[in-house]
Amino acid sequence: MKRGRWLVFLFVSPAVILVGVLMYYPMIGTVIDSLYATSFIDPTPKFVGLSIYREILTSIDFAEVVRNSCIWTAGVVLLQNVVGFAFALLLDQRLPGRALMRSLVLLPWVLPGVVAAILWRFMFDPQLGLINSFLIRLHLSGQGIPWLAQTSTALPAAIVAAVWKGFPFSTVVYLAGLQHVDAEQIEAAIIDGAGQLRRLFDVVLPAMRELIALNVILTTILTFNYFDMIWVLTRGGPENATNIFPTRIFELAFGEFRFGEGATYGVFSILVLTLLLALYAAIRRGAERKSAGA
Amino acid sequence: MTRGSRAAGRAGLASLQFGLVLFVLLPVFWMVSVSLKPATEPFAIPARLWPDHPTLANFLHAFRPEFRTYFINSVVVSLATVAISVSLGLLAAYSFTRTQFRLLSVLMALVLAAQMFPESAIIIPIYRIMRSADLLNTYASLIIAYVAVTLPVAIWMLRAFLMRLPPTLEEAAEIDGAGPLRTFLDIVLPLSRPGVVATAVFVLVVTWQEFLFALSFISSKSMRTLPVGINDFIGQYGISYGELMATSVLISLPVVAIFMVLQRYFVAGLTVGAVKG
Numbered sequence: 001m002k003r004g005r006w007l008v009f010l011f012v013s014p015a016v017i018l019v020g021v022l023m024y025y026p027m028i029g030t031v032i033d034s035l036y037a038t039s040f041i042d043p044t045p046k047f048v049g050l051s052i053y054r055e056i057l058t059s060i061d062f063a064e065v066v067r068n069s070c071i072w073t074a075g076v077v078l079l080q081n082v083v084g085f086a087f088a089l090l091l092d093q094r095l096p097g098r099a100l101m102r103s104l105v106l107l108p109w110v111l112p113g114v115v116a117a118i119l120w121r122f123m124f125d126p127q128l129g130l131i132n133s134f135l136i137r138l139h140l141s142g143q144g145i146p147w148l149a150q151t152s153t154a155l156p157a158a159i160v161a162a163v164w165k166g167f168p169f170s171t172v173v174y175l176a177g178l179q180h181v182d183a184e185q186i187e188a189a190i191i192d193g194a195g196q197l198r199r200l201f202d203v204v205l206p207a208m209r210e211l212i213a214l215n216v217i218l219t220t221i222l223t224f225n226y227f228d229m230i231w232v233l234t235r236g237g238p239e240n241a242t243n244i245f246p247t248r249i250f251e252l253a254f255g256e257f258r259f260g261e262g263a264t265y266g267v268f269s270i271l272v273l274t275l276l277l278a279l280y281a282a283i284r285r286g287a288e289r290k291s292a293g294a
Numbered sequence: 295m296t297r298g299s300r301a302a303g304r305a306g307l308a309s310l311q312f313g314l315v316l317f318v319l320l321p322v323f324w325m326v327s328v329s330l331k332p333a334t335e336p337f338a339i340p341a342r343l344w345p346d347h348p349t350l351a352n353f354l355h356a357f358r359p360e361f362r363t364y365f366i367n368s369v370v371v372s373l374a375t376v377a378i379s380v381s382l383g384l385l386a387a388y389s390f391t392r393t394q395f396r397l398l399s400v401l402m403a404l405v406l407a408a409q410m411f412p413e414s415a416i417i418i419p420i421y422r423i424m425r426s427a428d429l430l431n432t433y434a435s436l437i438i439a440y441v442a443v444t445l446p447v448a449i450w451m452l453r454a455f456l457m458r459l460p461p462t463l464e465e466a467a468e469i470d471g472a473g474p475l476r477t478f479l480d481i482v483l484p485l486s487r488p489g490v491v492a493t494a495v496f497v498l499v500v501t502w503q504e505f506l507f508a509l510s511f512i513s514s515k516s517m518r519t520l521p522v523g524i525n526d527f528i529g530q531y532g533i534s535y536g537e538l539m540a541t542s543v544l545i546s547l548p549v550v551a552i553f554m555v556l557q558r559y560f561v562a563g564l565t566v567g568a569v570k571g
Contacts, residue, residue: 007474008389008398015386015445016401022420022442023408029419083314090311101315103554107322110553112503114521115542118528119325122535130324164321196303218410225412228505232525246414246506253418254510262418269415277410 027270033263040257052264061240061248065265068155069224069244075159076166076223081216083163084170089200091171092178102175109168117232120161124148124233148234151241158242162229166222170215177211178204210287217280224272245269329353329539352540361541363516364523371433371519372501375440379497380490382441383448388482390449391456392464402449409446413506421510435511436519440504444497451496455489456482492559495552502549520545 034052036045056062091102108116123129124147132144147157181204189199205212227246230236236243236251243251245265253262323343330348390402413420420439429435463485467477505521512518518526524541527533553560 005393005395008393011385011389012398012401012405014382015405015449018382018438018442019405019408019445022423022439023411023416023446024404026416026419026423027411029422030416033418033422083317086310087314090314095311103557105318106553106557107550108318110499110550111322111546112521112549114503114505114525115546118524118538118542119321121528122328122539123321123324128535130320164317168318221410221412225414227414228503228521231505231509232528246412249414249417250506250510253421259418266415266418269412273410273412273415277407280410 030263030266030270033259034267035260037260038257043257045259048260052260056261056264061243062265064240065243065245065248068240068242071155072159072162072230072242072244073220073224075156076162076226077216077219079159079163080167080219080223081170081212084167084215085174085212087167087171088174088178091175105171106168108165111165113165113228114232116165117161117229120157120164120229121148121233123161124157149238151238154234154238154241158230158233161233162223162226165229166219166226170219173211173215174208177208181207210283210290213283214280214287217276217283221273221276224276225269325539325542328536329543331536333534333536352534352536353544355537356540356544360515360523361544364518364520365544367433367517368502368520371436371440372498374433374437375444375501376494376497378437379441379444379448380452380494383445383452383493384483384486384490386445387449387452387456388478391453392461405446406450407446409450413443417506417510420507424511430511431514431517433517436504436507439507439511440501443504443507444500447500448493448497451493452486452489455492456486459485488559491556495556495560499549499553 033045035047035049037048037052038045087105091098091105095101111119123131126132126144126146126149129144129147131147132141135141136144145153147153185203185207186199189203194202224244225246227250230242230244230247231250234242236247245268249262249265249269252258252265327344329352330350331345332347332349332351386405390398424430424435424439427435429438459482463481464477467481468474472480503521504519505525508519508522509525512522524538524545527538527541
């Protein structure tokens with residue numbers, strides 16, 4: 001071994017061991033766990049092969065969780081990126097109080113997730129909540145809508161709360177990206193007489209295409225696996241209406257001690273993650289090749 | 295573009311601005327407002343935006359003994375995680391930036407990729423590891439798990455920072471006969487302070503609010519951290535919304551304060567990695 005290399009290994013080994021044991025091993029462990037059945041009455045794992053998969057794939061619960069997860073992820077990611085980008089554009093202008101706004105906009109992101117969830121539970125409260133108060137005052141609703149308690153509104157309500165909590169991260173990323181848009185191109189567009197909207201669609205958005213794509217994938221991964229918000233708001237209810245993969249896994253594993261079923265849902269999450277990571281890597285490589293060629 | 299449509303555009307932009315700002319700030323404002331509302335002032339329907347006679351009574355009630363226990367637990371776990379994660383992260387990031395050979399690059403790619411791993415999907419084996427190591431209901435279970443989860447991001451942020459430090463100073467130290475350890479302690483460590491601060495803030499924000507591991511590993515009341523503790527307060531008999539909001543403010547204050555003071559470092563640290571990768 002070359003001189004100094006032992007020190008390098010000494011420096012990186014704690015990180016490598018911890019990440020290996022607590023992040024990589026569990027990825028494989030989840031697959032193994034999905035082949036063994038346990039229950040509250042009989043906690044000793046029994047090998048059952050793929051039978052849990054067969055059972056889950058034909059269950060209504062799974063279909064509902066998949067549907068909810070799709071709506072939840074698509075809704076949160078879309079709105080979070082649109083609102084995040086809009087805020088970035090806003091904070092990029094020379095407006096009074098910009099510095100203060102730049103700090104305040106990060107407030108939801110810094111606020112602990114459980115606190116944000118409790119706050120929104122309260123916002124959505126049928127009688128005491130701020131949202132229903134406005135609706136009642138404006139005579140749009142007689143006695144307030146139980147947003148989180150009815151199956152038709154629970155998931156959209158949870159999406160609004162999650163967007164509020166998550167968009168500042170996208171704002172920070174996009175704000176940094178805006179600083180890197182070529183000022184000369186914008187100047188040229190202004191000379192060509194392009195208005196603000198034209199400049200946005202013809203210059204700014206194309207220049208930030210890769211950054212936007214990467215951020216969309218990143219927020220998709222985070223949102224698909226986001227547990228705190230829905231657990232505190234609804235615990236997946238009412239009647240499964242907001243149950244997504246993370247809450248279903250937790251409920252199965254720690255509520256019903258069905259580790260095998262929980263792990264099987266986990267395996268599907270890992271598959272989704274793998275697809276998204278592959279996409280992420282492909283876009284990243286494409287962007288690097290382009291900037292190397294330029 | 296005509297003058298009229300330009301003015302309309304500006305008005306549209308201004309109202310969009312107002313709407314966005316309202317969306318961000320109104321819930322936070324309301325949390326503070328309700329936390330200051332006296333218990334005697336009934337909830338008016340429709341709700342009032344600001345109480346007639348603001349009071350700190352809810353905050354006094356919020357300092358219940360359970361809250362104090364949860365608070366201390368959160369402080370211990372978070373500080374330990376920040377210290378360990380940033381130290382191990384800096385050592386690893388330094389090695390990954392300054393030395394290059396095949397095996398090391400592979401290890402680095404593997405460690406950095408783990409920042410995308412979904413804890414909620416792999417919680418069952420992690421729980422099993424903690425159970426078989428007899429660590430359930432201990433600080434250690436949380437600290438170890440939090441360090442493992444935050445290390446990949448910490449290394450990624452610190453590496454982005456270290457890559458921008460010119461290697462000339464270190465080379466000079468080496469020519470002067472300083473060993474690699476000396477160089478690290480005397481040259482790299484002091485220079486990397488802004489990166490360390492940014493990373494520490496990030497790890498703190500993540501750890502202070504962590505919910506899933508705390509909910510899974512800790513069943514004993516005396517070992518709970520704040521997020522699990524306050525979640526348990528919801529709907530508990532005798533805890534009013536005013537008190538719940540006061541507790542929320544108390545939980546948020548430490549991280550919000552630290553973040554506001556140090557955010558300049560933080561935003562820079564985060565975006566270096568995000569934009570340039």
